Amino acid sequence: MDPASLAVGAAILVLGYLFGRVGRSRRASRTGSPSYVCGCRHHLSLHDPTTGACKASDYSVAQDRYRPCSCQQYIGERPLDLSLIEQQAQRARQAEGDS
Ligand SMILES: [Zn+2]
Ligand SMILES: [Zn+2]
Known part of the structure; x- marks a missing residue:
C-alpha cells in the first residue's frame, strides 16, 4: 500500500x-x-402565569364550535419555592444562635 x-x-x-x-x-x-408547549399542545405563553389556566380554544368537531381549553397547566409537583428554602435556612441559623 x-x-x-x-x-x-x-x-x-x-x-x-x-x-x-x-x-x-x-x-x-x-x-x-426545553419544551415550551404545554401538555394540552398549546404554547405556554397562552397560559395565565398565576392560575396556569389555558386561554386558547380548541375546535370541537363533534360540537362544530370552538371550546375554551380546560387545561389548568398542572405539571405535577412543583419544585420547592426558593423563598421557602431561604426561610428554612434562616430558622436553622436562628436555632443555632439560640443554643
Ligand atoms: Zn395547557
Ligand atoms: Zn390549552
Whole structure:
C-alpha cells in the first residue's frame, strides 16, 4: 500500500469522525432544548402565569364550535419555592444562635 492511499484513508476516517460528532451534537441540542408547549399542545405563553389556566380554544368537531381549553397547566409537583428554602435556612441559623 502506497503512502498516498494511506493518507486518503486517514483523511476519510477523520472526516467521518468529525461529521459524526457534528451530527451527534446537533441531535443532542435538539433533544436538550426545553419544551415550551404545554401538555394540552398549546404554547405556554397562552397560559395565565398565576392560575396556569389555558386561554386558547380548541375546535370541537363533534360540537362544530370552538371550546375554551380546560387545561389548568398542572405539571405535577412543583419544585420547592426558593423563598421557602431561604426561610428554612434562616430558622436553622436562628436555632443555632439560640443554643
Ligand atoms: Zn395547557
Ligand atoms: Zn390549552
